[in-house]
Amino acid sequence: MTRKFAYFLVLLSLLTGSTAGQEKISFSGYLSDMQTVYRIPDYWLWENSLQNRLNLDFYPTSWLSGSLQVRNRAIFGSTIGKIPGYGESIGGDQGWLDMTWATDGNLGDSAGYVLSSAVDRLWLQFTFGNLEVKAGRQRINWGQTLVWNPNDIFNSYSYFEVDYPERPGSDALRVSYYTGNASTIEVATKIDSANRVTAAGYFRFNTLGFDIQFMGGIYQGEDLVLGTGWSGNLGSAAFRGELSYFRDLDQFKDTTGYLMTSIGYDYTFSNSLMIQIEGLYSGFAKEMDVNSFLQFYSGNLDVKNLGFTPWSFMGNISYPLTPLLNGAFATIWYPDWNGVYLGPSFDLSLNSNMDLSLILQYFTAEFEDPSGAKNREKNTFGFLRFKWSF
C-alpha cells in the first residue's frame, strides 16, 4: 500500500505543472549508529542501534503537498533477550494503521537482534488560502513549554528518548484555519491502534507579546480535556506554561477530574549560555503505581503519565563550549521519590553533515516494594552516537 501511494504521488507530480521552477520532490534523512550501555539493577546491558531515516516530500502543485517518512532500524545487543517484550515493543505500532514491520531473533545465548521498519509520517496536505487540510499519519504538536506538554494530547512521548526527535505520528485528520498572521484555529481527530478516538479543537492567538492558546475535546474516548497554554516573556526571559484538566466521561458525576500544569522560564545570555527551568504538577501521579523508574523510561506515553510523581522540577543549562562543541546538563528533581535525574550531554559537529553525540543519563530514587520497605534504585545509561545527515 505504501509503495502504491508513493508511486501515486510521483505520478501526480509528473502530471502537474511546474510550481515556480522549484523542485517537486525533496529527499532527505540521516544515517546514525548509536552504542548504548545500560547499568540497571542487577544487570549490565549493551546495545548497538543502526538507524536510517528517509524523508520524501512532494510538492506537486501549490495547493497539494505530501510526505512519506520511514524509520529503519537494526538493533542488536543483550537488551533484546533480557528485557521481556522488547522486540515486540519495537514492532508495535500505536497508530490505527499498522505500518511497522519488525523481526527479531537470537544471536547466541547472550544477545539478540531486531530489524524494524516503520512509516511514521504519511500525509497529504491541501491548502486553500488560509485553510489547510492535512490527512494521514502526522505529528500534531500543541506544546508551548519545552519539557512537559500537558496540552500536547496527540503525541506524548518519553523525554528520556534520545534517538527519536521526530517522535511517532498520529493517524489523524486536521483542519487548520489561519485567522491571522500569528493566530490559528485547528480541529483535529486521531484514532489509535486500540480504536480510541481523540478529537479536539484549538485556538491560538497573539496579544500583548504573548501567544495564548485554548484547547478542548475528548481524549482517547475516555476523558473530557480542557486546556490553556502560553508563551511570552517576563523581562527578557521566556515565560511559557500549559494547563490541562481531564475528567473521566464515564464517571463524570462521581469525580472531580485531574489537573496537570507545567510552567517554565528560559533565558539566553549574550555568550549563548542558555538556562532553563521548568516545573510540572500532575494530579494523576498519586493514582499511579510506580515501583521502578524503568516503567516510564522509554517509548510512547499517555499524556496522563507525563509526571511520575506529583511534582517534577527540571533545570537545564546549555553552552557552546566552541561553535562546534555544545555541552548541556539537565537535571530533574522528584521530591516525592527522594530522587534525581542527571543528564550531561555533548554534541560535536565533525563537519557540516556529521555529528557525534555523547549522552549520559543517571537516575536514583526510592521506591516502595510490596511490603512497604523503601529501596533505592539506581540506573545509568550511556549513549554514543554518530549521525550523518543528508
Add this chain to the structure above:
Amino acid sequence: MLILLSAMALPVLGQDISPKEIVRKADEKFNGEKTSTAVMAMTIVRPTWERTIEFKNWTSGREYALTLITAPAKDKGQSFLKRQNEMWSWNPTISRLIKLPPSMMSQGWMGSDYTNDDILKESSVVNDYDHSIIGEEELDGRMCYKIKLVAKEDAAVIWGHQIRWIDKKDFLFLKSELYDEDAYLVRTETGSEIKIMDDRLIPTRIELIPTEEEDQMTIIEIKEIEFNAPIEESFFSQQNMKRVR
C-alpha cells in the same frame, strides 16, 4: 539577515546632501525601498575549520522578515519569522513553533558572529543615530565619505557609535566600525565583490571580523537578490513559515 546588511550600505548622492540623507539613500538602496528577497550564504571561519549555512530571506522594511534555512541538511527547513519586535522559530522535524524570547536576540545566529539582534533589532541607521561627515578616505581605490553615527540617547540600539566608509561615486558601503557604549571597537565589517544585482550596484560579500578574535570571521555572500518585489505584509505569517521553500 538583510536587515543587518542594510545598515552597512551607505551610498551618497549629490554634494549638498546632508549626512542623514546620505545614510537614508544608502540604506534604501541596499535593502530595497520596500522589500527584498535574497538567497544568501553565511560562512563561519575559524583557524581550523569552516561551516556554511545557506538561507533565503524575505524582508519588508524593518518590521517584517522571514528566513528559511536551506543547508546544511540537518537544519534545512527551519524558519524564523519576525513581526515587529516578536520572533518565532519553526522546526519541521518536530513540527514545533517556538516563540523566541528577547534574551535570545543577543545570541549569535546559527553559531555565527552575527547576533539575532543584528537581524531583529538592528534599529534604523537613519532614525536612531545623529550623523556627521568626519572626513574622506580612499579604500580599495575608491574615494569614500567617512561618516560618524552617534546613537541617540533614547534609541534602543546595541552600538554606541559607528564609523562608516561610503563610496563617493557609487555610494557603496565599503567598511564599518561598530563601537559599544564604552567606545570600544567590537567588530569591523567590510563590503566587497561589488556587482550589479537586480539592476543595482551593491557589495555582495560582507566580512565581519570581531576585534578580539582577529583569526575569526563571518562571511555573508549575497547570491541572488530582488528589490521591491510586491510582498504583502500578510506574507510574513506563521502559515508561511511552514510553507516557504
